[in-house]
Amino acid sequence: xxxxxxxxxxxxxxxxxxxxxxxxxxxxxxxxxxxxxxxxxxxxxxxxxxxxxxxxxxxxxxxxxxxxxxxxxxxxxxxxxxxxxxxxxxxxxxxxxxxxxxxxxxxxxxxxxxxxxxxxxxxxxxxxxxxxxxxxxxxxxxxxxxxxxxxxxxxxxxxxxxxxxxxxxxxxxxxxxxxxxxxxxxxxxxxxxxxxxxxxxxxxxxxxxxxxxxxxxxxxxxxxxxxxxxxxxxxxxxxxxxxxxxxxxxxxxxxxxxxxxxxxxxxxxxxxxxxxxxxxxxxxxxxxxxxxxxxxxxxxxxxxxxxxxxxxxxxxxxxxxxxxxxxxxxxxxxxxxxxxxxxxxxxxxxxxxxxxxxxxxxxxxxxxxxxxxxxxxxxxxxxxxxxxxxxxxxxxxxxxxxxxxxxxxxxxxxxxxxxxxxxxxxxxxxxxxxxxxxxxxxxxxxxxxxxxxxxxxxxxxxxxxxxxxxxxxxxxxxxxxx
Numbered sequence: 001x002x003x004x005x006x007x008x009x010x011x012x013x014x015x016x017x018x019x020x021x022x023x024x025x026x027x028x029x030x031x032x033x034x035x036x037x038x039x040x041x042x043x044x045x046x047x048x049x050x051x052x053x054x055x056x057x058x059x060x061x062x063x064x065x066x067x068x069x070x071x072x073x074x075x076x077x078x079x080x081x082x083x084x085x086x087x088x089x090x091x092x093x094x095x096x097x098x099x100x101x102x103x104x105x106x107x108x109x110x111x112x113x114x115x116x117x118x119x120x121x122x123x124x125x126x127x128x129x130x131x132x133x134x135x136x137x138x139x140x141x142x143x144x145x146x147x148x149x150x151x152x153x154x155x156x157x158x159x160x161x162x163x164x165x166x167x168x169x170x171x172x173x174x175x176x177x178x179x180x181x182x183x184x185x186x187x188x189x190x191x192x193x194x195x196x197x198x199x200x201x202x203x204x205x206x207x208x209x210x211x212x213x214x215x216x217x218x219x220x221x222x223x224x225x226x227x228x229x230x231x232x233x234x235x236x237x238x239x240x241x242x243x244x245x246x247x248x249x250x251x252x253x254x255x256x257x258x259x260x261x262x263x264x265x266x267x268x269x270x271x272x273x274x275x276x277x278x279x280x281x282x283x284x285x286x287x288x289x290x291x292x293x294x295x296x297x298x299x300x301x302x303x304x305x306x307x308x309x310x311x312x313x314x315x316x317x318x319x320x321x322x323x324x325x326x327x328x329x330x331x332x333x334x335x336x337x338x339x340x341x342x343x344x345x346x347x348x349x350x351x352x353x354x355x356x357x358x359x360x361x362x363x364x365x366x367x368x369x370x371x372x373x374x375x376x377x378x379x380x381x382x383x384x385x386x387x388x389x390x391x392x393x394x395x396x397x398x399x400x401x402x403x404x405x406x407x408x409x410x411x412x413x414x415x416x417x418x419x420x421x422x423x424x425x426x427x428x429x430x431x432x433x434x435x436x437x438x439x440x441x442x443x444x445x446x447x448x449x450x451x452x453x454x455x456x457x458x459x460x461x462x463x464x465x466x467x468x469x470x471x472x473x474x475x476x477x478x479x480x481x482x
Contacts, residue, residue, distance in 0.1 A: 022145070033145030033158065041128075041144075045135035056133050056174040062184060063177025063434055066423040070431075073097060073420060074467050081474045098417065100475030103151065111406070116153055118410035120146070122183060122418050123155040129182030130175060131157045137171045139163040169441035176433040183419035190411040197405060204392055205401055210235040211248045211386040213365075214398050220383035221375050228363070228371060228384060231398065236364035239324050245386045255359050256377040262351040263322040264331035270302065270311045270348070279310060287353045298360065298374070300350035303328060310353060315372060318350075319362060325349040425464035432461055 018024065024031040045052065077098045101107050107115060124146070131141050140160035147154050164172065193200075198207045210233040222228045234242050238261055240251035255261075279289045289299040290312040298315040301308055325331050331347040352360040354374070361380075363371040373380060389401035422430040439457050447453050 022143075028150050029147065031145060031147040033143045033156075035143045037131075037144045038141055041131040041135050041141055044128075044132045049136075052132075052136055056136065056178055056181070059129070059133070059177045059181030060170070060173045062181050063173065063423065064438065066180055066184070066419060067425060067431060067434055067438075070420045070423040071425070071464065071467065074424065074471050078467065078471050078474065081471070081478060084478065085474070098420065098471065098475075100472060100479055102476070102479050106479050111410075114406050114410045115414070116151075118407060118414045120153040120155070121411060122186060122415040123153065125182050125186045125415070126179040126418055126422070127155040127157045129178035130159070133175045133178035134159050134164075137167055137175055139167065139175065169437045172437040173434065173441065176430055176437060179430050180419040180422050183415045183422070187412050187415040187419065190408045190415065194405065194408040194412065197401070197408070198388070201389060201401055204396055205389040206392060207388045207390070208243050209233060209390060210365075211242050211245050211388065212390045212398065213384055214387050214402055215385035217383045221373055221379060222371070222383040226369070226371060228365060232365040232368065233390065234363060234365050234386065238362055242364075244388050248386055249381065252377045252380060255361055256357075260351055260354060260359055262325045262327075262330075262349040263319050264325050264347040265300075265313070265318050265322055265350050267346055267348050269313065269318065270309075270350075282355060284356050286355055289353065299353040301353045302348050302350040304348070311350070313350070315352075315360070319372065320370070421468070424468050425460050426468050427461055427465050431464060435460060435464075 022033045024033070077096055080096055099106070101115070103109070103112055103115070127144060131144060134141055134157070140163050142158040142160055144157050145155065147156065159175075164175070198205075213228050213230055213232040213234065216222050216228050216230065228234070234248065236242050237248070237251040237255065240247075240254060242248050242251060279287060282288055287299065287301065287310055289310040290297045294312070296314055296316065297312050299310055300313050300318075301310050303309070326349070328349045331349050352374075354360060357376050358374065359377050361373045361377065363373060365371065385402075387398070387402045387405070391398065423434070425431040425435040436454075436457055439453050443453050443456070447456065
């Protein structure tokens, strides 16, 4: 088909050309619709009629349960948000089940590809459920499409409204609930795949040997010639064994919330603090006894004759091979081998004299020498990216398991979120049509006037919409305010 346009009708012809391609453009919105997948939907709807009936009936039950559950979850989330807003010391903001996601604020730019691709997949599976359920209930599907609103992708199906209005409320519920049902199934499937990923990748990747470094932020405390490098296997943080990334996070949390670890060093290496400069007290009342120009020495405290003493020691030399301790008693059974193999020196427990939240941590990553980290432990979580999967062969990519794992986590989160949000009885969401069909199925004998039923539905939708809007508005405020 060819379009011949006069110069004065170029705009109209452009719209006709877009329409012929199934495209629609409007401010902040791009939409594409096609009927190419209708035959695929029809084939899926004829696979096994009885099994599909049970499948979509299960979806109906899940949809009704999730409608109630989503309202309870939104009320609880709103209560948590209000509590955090009114509290002087808000905590647990990242522990909420539902969170508003704003790219570039609480979603790193490096994760945008995962976010948008997982969102699109979740949307397509959602609409696939609607389309197959509709054809099974003898409702014509006009077409399937995808859209981009601002920057967020999504999908939709166009159903023939006349057919939809002729079927029973139970049949309508199977269609309307199919989307959230398929999102739930996708969420469970991605979660299972995530747990079974070590089994699937076992022939080419192994786990349990440590946390493998896949990225080190340039200029971070973990960077440098004696820091961590891509491909290093971290096996321990002080006396805390690291076998997985979860162990790594757990060990960092332990070191963050427990006092600084001490180390057993030979007593003859301790020199009076005045030999290295004047001892002074920092603003947080901790003691510094080394020169400000020293890059290798640290100030350590120890107990001698019931009195606290301070000594400036070369950190790497003193801590190499030293075991951890909490008091001098832990070092009584430990003798430090001196340079002369025939002599042994008694040891004493020395503790780094650091600022309140600062910690000295030794990272073990064989065969390299231990890395010494001085700083706030959570900073290591941002400085280093790790994975549980180590390749069995040198030519394998370190990032492949990370990509698969991260994508599955986003699918679990976003598909689950779509199931919850679309279940809410809210205008313009699946919950609106689910509620309408439910009221028609249950109240027709109690409230015989259709207008009264619609009025009841309107007020319920108004409450659900207000609840969702309040969560989104306050969630956005919390994200941007922080």
